[in-house]
Structure formats: C-alpha cells, structure tokens
Amino acid sequence: MFKNILIPIVDDMVTPKIMKKISDLALTDGASITLAYISDPRAPFVYTRKASDYKISDANHKKACEHHAADLFLRASKLIDKGVKVKIHHELNTIVYEGILEASKKSKADAIMMASHKRTGLKGVFMGSDTHAVITHSKLPVVVI
Numbered sequence: 001m002f003k004n005i006l007i008p009i010v011d012d013m014v015t016p017k018i019m020k021k022i023s024d025l026a027l028t029d030g031a032s033i034t035l036a037y038i039s040d041p042r043a044p045f046v047y048t049r050k051a052s053d054y055k056i057s058d059a060n061h062k063k064a065c066e067h068h069a070a071d072l073f074l075r076a077s078k079l080i081d082k083g084v085k086v087k088i089h090h091e092l093n094t095i096v097y098e099g100i101l102e103a104s105k106k107s108k109a110d111a112i113m114m115a116s117h118k119r120t121g122l123k124g125v126f127m128g129s130d131t132h133a134v135i136t137h138s139k140l141p142v143v144v145i
Helices: 016-029 058-077 096-106 121-127 128-136
Strands: 003-006 032-039 086-092 111-114 142-144
Touching: 003 016, 003 096, 016 032, 032 058, 032 096, 058 086, 058 096, 096 111, 096 128, 111 128, 128 142
Parallel strands: 003 032, 003 111, 032 086, 111 142
Antiparallel strands: none
C-alpha cells in the first residue's frame, strides 16, 4: 500500500504506542519510514532586563535545533521495528505544517502519518492545529493516529 511513510515528530508525541502502530503497518507493507522534525529557523530572543541585552545567535540556534532533532530521531528510531528502514529529515520552517509538507516532498513520501494534540475549544482557536492544516493542504493521504 505505502512505500515511504513520513512521520512528523515532536517531543510529546513520540510514544511507544503510536510508533508501534506505525511500525507494524510499515513492516506489513514493506514500507520505509521517514522521521521528520520541523524547527523554527529564527533564533528567539532571550529576555533579560532589556531585549537588546542578549540574543542567541542564528548559528547557535541552528546547532541547538539540530542537536534536539538528532535526540528525537534517536528516541523515535528505537521505537521502530528493526525490520523497517528508517530515514530522517530535519526541516527548518517558521510554519510547522508547511515544513511537514516540504519534508514530505523532499523525502518523496507517499503518505503522512501523524498524531494530533486534539485541541478543542479556545485552545484550538488560539493555537490552531498543524494536523488539520496538513490534512487541508496535503496532496498525499494523511493518517491521524
């Protein structure tokens, strides 16, 4: 059915239960998995007494993002069956859902499988849903777990 499944990961969504389900499906289909992590390329201001007192450099921010992504990739990879080929993709994009869609193109994925925070009510209104945006804008099948 699928040959290359893109899985966008974040800290709180890399769970054994979710990864086991996706891993089992990939193993059954003989599909590979591409783990994707999306980082904001803009270095944040770290506020002290004045915003201009201290700022993380873009280079240091990028290194920190790469280190964090590598840690998540390692943790997620350990949750995937050894018989499944795993690739990784770290994307820098200020808009998460656009980063996910770009990662799906670059990795030549034929499906996206992702978890949802299930935000409803005011949280859903103010924080939005990257999962919903991916579903709305993707040309690929999107499976929400």
